[in-house]
Each structure stands twice: as structure tokens, then as C-alpha cells.
Amino acid sequence: MKLATWNVNSLTVRLPQVLDWLATNPVDVLALQELKMTDDKFPVQAFVQAGYEAQWFGQKTYNGVALLSRAAATDVVKNIPGFDDDMARVISGTYPLGGPGSTQSTGGLQTHIRVIGAYFPNGQEPGSDKFDYKMAWLKGLRDWVRTELQRYPNLVLMGDYNITFDDADVWDPVDMRDQIHCTDEERYHLQALVALGLHDALRLFPQPPKIYSWWDYRDFAFKRNRGMRIDHILLSAALKPSAQACWIDKTPRKNERPSDHTPVVLELTEK
């Protein structure tokens, strides 16, 4: 079973690239962020034709998230229960554990996986209202994920976190010290999520140095590999033994009119 996350920075612009990527990378679940479209504009038919179900939660201009999947989702929830939010940032669903061939399994929680796709707030800069919102949102997410983990031992939380774990995730950690995505407060909240019993999937496996998921459009940042790792897949302890591989696919960042983010992929053993 393969799961992936990708901030597409406008699904209107990036739809052909998403379809191309799925044709080459037929993952079982793909979480999308920054759709930047209202629900009525969501291209559900294009995904159905590509063999994918979709659940989506859009918003005009900003935000918007979706889950594409081979198998149908159940228990779909939009945003964070218990946290009031004007913005469309989170969508979750439950899927059969395994590839499309194992959809006939019989329903116990151990045979399913809970997938949460999330677009974490940017935060703009420390001390701003948007930063305060980011901190409150992170606390709301954590309180909810704690209860989700009790219900669903097999859980993946993936998306655009807009937080780096540490300096290894930053091309210039000296320049970025205490800047947005790199502050102690943000990293505290990220570690608090980990402390719920989650694992940074990418770091379960050896990786090349200077591995990032986002590069600024400006100043040839991608060509110079001046980026940050801010897109993550966290998986629960129950799923950790199933993890086979995790990687960042830089290929779509080389497209014409690319998203500034690129996909992160997690492979789990078939069970």
C-alpha cells in the first residue's frame, strides 16, 4: 500500500500534473493541499476517470484539501472537530489497509487505516495574529489526533506541516533561525504531535543529505537546492513495522509551471 501527500498550490493549474503523477505513481491514497477552489469547481470526474475516488473540502482563493483513493473512504470528517475554523485545512477518511486487492476485508479496525490530510497554517511571522492562530490550530489538531489514535491504531497524518523538524530540514539554518517554519514554538508543537506516538516516516529510512519538499519559486531556489522539508508523513506506532520505504519525489518540481512543493510518498507492506 502506498500513500502520498502533495501541496499542489492551485488544483486548477496543477490538475494535469496530478493526473500525470498518478498515472506514473498509482498510489492508494493521495492527500492534496492548497486546492484554492470552491467545492463546485473540484474536478471529480477527471479523477474518477483516472480510477480514483475523491473526498474534498474546498475554499475560495486559499486553502482547500482533498483525499484521492483507489478504495472508497468511510467516516469522512472535514476540519478538526472541537476546533472552530473558517478555513478548509483538514480532511480525514478511513480506508481498507492494503492495496486495492484487499478491499473485501471484513471491517475490524485492525484491517483499516485512518488517513488525515492537513494543510497546516503558514503563520507568516512570529508574534503576528497568524502565528497565534497557527499555535492554537496546532493545539486543536493535537487534542483531536490524540482521540483519533485511540479509535484508530493504524493512523497516518500527512500534509503540508509548514514546520521543519530541525536544522537538517533547512538549507540555511543560520539565516532561518527563529524565522517562520523554524521557530522553537512551532517545533515544540511538532514534537508534541510525535509524542502522541507518531513517527516521522522519512527519517525511518536512510536519506541523502539536504533533502527538501519545498523550494521558493524565486532566485533559482530549486536549481540551487535551497529548500526546506515542511511536508511530512507521520505514522502511528502500530503502522511503524509495516513501513517499507519513504521518499520525496522531486520529479514534479521539474515540470513546467510546477507547484513549489513536491510529493512525499510512504510505502507500507501488504497485509
Add this chain to the structure above:
DNA sequence: ATGACGGAAGTTTTCCGA
């Protein structure tokens, strides 16, 4: 110190992202 680029809204510029 500033802006670079790209997307959206919608109009000749602004806001925002990261």
C-alpha cells in the same frame, strides 16, 4: 533593507504564501 516568483481576485494593483 528589499524583493525576487506564482496564484487568485479582478483591474493596472493587492494580498498572500513560505
